[in-house]
Amino acid sequence: MPRPNAGLLTRVAIAVAVIAILPWVVPSFLVFDLIYVAAYTIAILGLIILTGMNGQISLGHGAFMALGGYVVAVLAHSAGWPYWIGVPLAAIASGVAGLLIGLVALRLAGVYLALATFSLAVATPSFLKHYKSITGGFDGMSLQPVQAPAGVPLGGQQWLYYVAWAVAGVVFLLSALLVRGQFGRALRALRDNPIAAVSFGVNPYFYKTAAFGWSAVLAGIAGGFYAIPTAYVSPDTFTFALSITLLIGAVLGGISTFWGALVGGIVVEFLPLVAQQINAAAPGVVYGVALILVMMFLPDGIVGGLLRLTYRFRRAPPQPALESSTPSAAPVTVGPQSRE
Amino acid sequence: MPALLTVRNLTIRFGGITALNDVSFDVAEGHITGLIGPNGAGKTTCFNCITRLYQPTSGEVLFKGEDLLRCVPQQIAGKRIARTFQNVALFDHMSVLENALVGYHTRFPVGLAAWGAETAATREAMDVLDRLGLAGIANRPAHGLPFGLRKNVELARALMVRPELLLLDEPAAGLSHDEVTALGDTIKRIARDFSTTVLMVEHHMALVMRISDHIVVLASGKTLADGPPDAVRANPAVIEAYLGAV
Numbered sequence: 001m002p003r004p005n006a007g008l009l010t011r012v013a014i015a016v017a018v019i020a021i022l023p024w025v026v027p028s029f030l031v032f033d034l035i036y037v038a039a040y041t042i043a044i045l046g047l048i049i050l051t052g053m054n055g056q057i058s059l060g061h062g063a064f065m066a067l068g069g070y071v072v073a074v075l076a077h078s079a080g081w082p083y084w085i086g087v088p089l090a091a092i093a094s095g096v097a098g099l100l101i102g103l104v105a106l107r108l109a110g111v112y113l114a115l116a117t118f119s120l121a122v123a124t125p126s127f128l129k130h131y132k133s134i135t136g137g138f139d140g141m142s143l144q145p146v147q148a149p150a151g152v153p154l155g156g157q158q159w160l161y162y163v164a165w166a167v168a169g170v171v172f173l174l175s176a177l178l179v180r181g182q183f184g185r186a187l188r189a190l191r192d193n194p195i196a197a198v199s200f201g202v203n204p205y206f207y208k209t210a211a212f213g214w215s216a217v218l219a220g221i222a223g224g225f226y227a228i229p230t231a232y233v234s235p236d237t238f239t240f241a242l243s244i245t246l247l248i249g250a251v252l253g254g255i256s257t258f259w260g261a262l263v264g265g266i267v268v269e270f271l272p273l274v275a276q277q278i279n280a281a282a283p284g285v286v287y288g289v290a291l292i293l294v295m296m297f298l299p300d301g302i303v304g305g306l307l308r309l310t311y312r313f314r315r316a317p318p319q320p321a322l323e324s325s326t327p328s329a330a331p332v333t334v335g336p337q338s339r340e
Numbered sequence: 341m342p343a344l345l346t347v348r349n350l351t352i353r354f355g356g357i358t359a360l361n362d363v364s365f366d367v368a369e370g371h372i373t374g375l376i377g378p379n380g381a382g383k384t385t386c387f388n389c390i391t392r393l394y395q396p397t398s399g400e401v402l403f404k405g406e407d408l409l410r411c412v413p414q415q416i417a418g419k420r421i422a423r424t425f426q427n428v429a430l431f432d433h434m435s436v437l438e439n440a441l442v443g444y445h446t447r448f449p450v451g452l453a454a455w456g457a458e459t460a461a462t463r464e465a466m467d468v469l470d471r472l473g474l475a476g477i478a479n480r481p482a483h484g485l486p487f488g489l490r491k492n493v494e495l496a497r498a499l500m501v502r503p504e505l506l507l508l509d510e511p512a513a514g515l516s517h518d519e520v521t522a523l524g525d526t527i528k529r530i531a532r533d534f535s536t537t538v539l540m541v542e543h544h545m546a547l548v549m550r551i552s553d554h555i556v557v558l559a560s561g562k563t564l565a566d567g568p569p570d571a572v573r574a575n576p577a578v579i580e581a582y583l584g585a586v
Contacts, residue, residue, distance in 0.1 A: 181458045182441075182448050185434070189442045192431035199391055200497065201417035201446035 015262065019165050023158045031161050032229060033269055038164035039065075039225040041265030042171055044249045045258060046218030049175060051247075052255035053184065054211040055191030056105060060117030061246050063124040064094045064216040066238030068223025070128065070135060073233040077141040078134075087167070087224040091217045098216020102209035121243040125235035140234025143227070157229070164225045171218055172258060178214065187211055219246075252294055254301025263302050344369040344537045345390070345505055350399035352389060359385045360396070361561040367505070367554075372531055372538040374548040374569075377558035378582050383541040384426050386558070387507050390539075391416050391423055403505065418446040422501035424494045426509040426541075432483035436474055436493050439482050440465040443500025468496050471533075472526070487514050495526075499534060506536045512544040520544055524551045549573060557582065 023031050043065055050056050068090035075081040075089065101120065108116050128135045135141070148159035179187065186207045189197035198204055227233045245268050253264025275286035298305035343366035350363045360382045367373045375383050388394040390401050392413040401408040403419055411419070422443065431439050444461045448454065469475045472492045477485070482493055491511065498506060511527065512520045524547050531538050542548045548555065548569070555572040557565040559581045565572050572578055 182445065182454075185438055185442055186445065188434055188438075189431050192433055193429050195393065196425065196429040196431065197442065198413045199393070199417065199423060200442050200501065201414050202442070203414045 011259075016169070023161050028155075028157065031157050033273075035157070035161050035164050035225065035229045037265045037269045038161070038168045039222045039265075040246070040249055040268050041222075041261050042168050042225070043219045043222035043246050044253065044264045044268075045171065045175060045261035046215030046222075047246055047250040048255055048258065048261050049179060049187070049218075050211050050215035051250060052260075053179060053191065054187040054208060056208060056211065057110065057114040057247075058117045058212075058215070059114045059243050059247060060101075060120035061215070061219045062238050062240060062242035062244075063117075063120040064098060064219035065223035065226055065242060065246075066124045066128065067097055068094045068220030069227035069233050069238060070223075071220070072224040073141045073143055073227050074134060076143050077136075083146065083224070083228055087221060090220045090224045092220075094220020094223065095213050095217035098219070099209055099213040101216070102212025105212055106205055106208055118240070118243065121240040125239055128235040128238070136234070138235065140232060140237070143231040143233070145231045146228060160225075160229060167221060167225070171221065172261075175214070175218070176258065183207070183210075248291065252291070252301055254303030254305075256300060257303050259303045260301050267302070342369055343367060344404060345539065346400070346402040347386070347390070348400040348402070350386065350389060350396050350401065352385060352394055352396045359561055360389070360399075363399070363558065363561070363563050365556040365563060365566055367537060367539050369537050370531075370535075371553040372527065372540065372551050374552035374555040375539060375541045375558065376543070376545070376548055376555060376582065377564070380560070381558040382561040383558055384509055385561075387423060387509055387539075387541060390507065391421065417443075417501050420501060420504040421507065422498035422503035422505075423507035424491070424498055424509050424511060426513070428487070428490045428494055430482040430490055430493055430497075433481060435479050435481055436469065436485070436496075437462070437465055437478040439493050440469055440496045440500050443497040446501065465496075465500060468499050472496050472499075488516075488519055491515070495530075499530065502534065503536050506530070506534075506538045508538060508540040508542075510541055510543065512542055512547050520547055523547065527551055 022034060026034070043061060046064075047058060047061055050058055068087075071090040071093045072083060072086035075086045076083060101117070104116070105113050129137050132138070146156045146160045148154040148156055152159060154162070178184070186197070186202045189200070189202055190204055190207055194204060223238070227237065230237075249264030249268040250260060251264075252267050253262070254260030271290060272283060272287055275283040275290065278286045294302065300308075345367035347366075348364050350360050351358065352360045363382065363386065375386065377383055385394060389396045389399075390408065392408060392411055392415075396409065399409075403421065406419070408416065408419070408421075431442060434442075441461055444465065448461065449457050466475055466478060469478050472495060474489065474492055474496060477489070482490065485493065491514075495508075495511070508527070512523055515523060527538060527540070528551055530536065540548070540552070552569055555565075555567065555569055556563065557572060557575075557578050564581055565575045565578045567575075
């Protein structure tokens with residue numbers, strides 16, 4: 001198995017150190033935002049594996065986040081179960097749903113898959129409103145705010161921050177281990193050239209479904225951490241716009257590397273806030289213009305742009321991140337071989 | 341030599357077009373067999389049936405006596421059958437080494453045995469790349485490589501299957517005269533070093549006649565001739581349909 005290089009370990013160490021220090025140096029309202037960044041980062045990581053590495057476009061990951069968020073909320077609200085049980089169960093529930101959707105997705109590709117998953121995201125709020133005896137309907141459900149365990153000298157919000165980022169670290173590590181070596185190669189081979197991949201023994205049913213399942217597991221966990229900070233969930237927490245936001249985050253951050261998830265999480269959380277400050281009357285316009293500019297000048301995302309900048313600075317080829325040689329463009333699909 | 345691969349009465353229709361019509365031939369173990377014919381004869385279609393990318397309308401494809409038509413496409417490499425493609429089909433955003441390693445996919449152990457397998461696979465892949473003169477570009481992405489190198493990467497990936505049967509689809513297409521000469525030597529060396537049987541679709545007659553032990557000629561989806569190179573070269577029907585003055 002390939003070993004992580006020294007540069008990668010240094011970058012990881014810096015990221016961990018910054019994340020550890022932040023709650024002590026930023027205002028408390030920013031700690032709240034940074035918990036959301038953790039949730040977005042986990043969900044976007046799932047999209048990077050599914051879309052960036054495997055070429056399956058999902059516009060419905062907000063639905064998996066909703067499932068995760070509601071599993072945590074229903075278990076806490078109705079059964080009084082603690083969050084530390086709810087979040088793993090949310091991951092399992094979402095993962096099972098992802099596997100099932102992944103089986104359906106085997107018959108779809110490209111824009112057809114995107115539209116099918118988008119319909120999932122559109123239907124989810126209506127579904128949540130309909131089954132009000134379980135979900136609380138329009139009114140949603142209130143939850144208990146998080147408290148730090150006895151003896152831990154942290155506020156509830158700070159405690160949640162560290163838990164969320166610790167979980168993010170664990171899922172990053174697990175994902176990195178998963179996609180390195182044979183499994184990751186199979187995912188990328190199916191993305192680059194499905195016919196050649198199948199001809200060399202890669203089972204598309206297994207790998208594509210597994211990718212969908214794992215990305216849904218991550219979305220389910222993210223949904224849990226999306227619901228807990230406000231101690232409240234409602235159908236409006238998980239609108240279809242959330243699914244679009246996740247894809248925007250993956251593309252802006254850089255869909256070719258795991259670091260894109262972290263950068264994408266930061267961008268989708270803070271870009272709307274910055275846009276609001278720049279022009280309170282039309283934040284959507286500022287947000288849109290920013291998106292267009294990034295796509296024009298950084299087509300492979302912010303991380304891709306930084307890598308190119310590093311290349312120019314060092315006059316050396318850019319180093320791949322956790323996984324290597326993933327494309328920044330749309331997946332390549334090769335049709336059936338010509339007959340003669 | 342016993343037949344490693346037997347194609348019997350293979351027929352495939354696409355709508356109203358019969359691409360293969362009752363085609364039969366054997367590929368002897370240890371031989372290099374050339375599959376030739378004019379454009380549209382059904383050569384690549386035949387490859388696609390053997391590797392299960394196409395579902396034949398009728399017929400049999402037996403590999404060591406086992407009916408390959410009972411297999412799904414992703415099982416074929418596990419039978420130690422590997423192929424190259426007429427239009428080079430690499431994983432463009434992966435490195436040359438990673439492309440080769442995909443060829444190891446079916447040999448990758450499962451469970452605890454997988455521990456350390458990546459190192460062994462990489463070592464073997466580097467050995468194969470070295471034999472084909474690709475070790476120096478192992479970490480370069482496949483896209484952007486010159487056409488000749490891309491063909492060699494495809495060959496390396498196929499060899500990582502450790503194939504008992506290697507299907508080469510127009511390996512000489514797009515190569516220069518010198519490259520074709522070298523390719524012939526490479527194919528013969530591969531067949532010997534890897535103890536593999538080769539079935540090769542090719543239009544380059546000089547290459548086919550030089551390295552093949554046996555030749556099957558297809559024309560309009562039917563078997564036109566089948567025999568050693570000298571007999572095929574002298575066959576009037578083959579000359580009329582395809583060869584002309586070779």
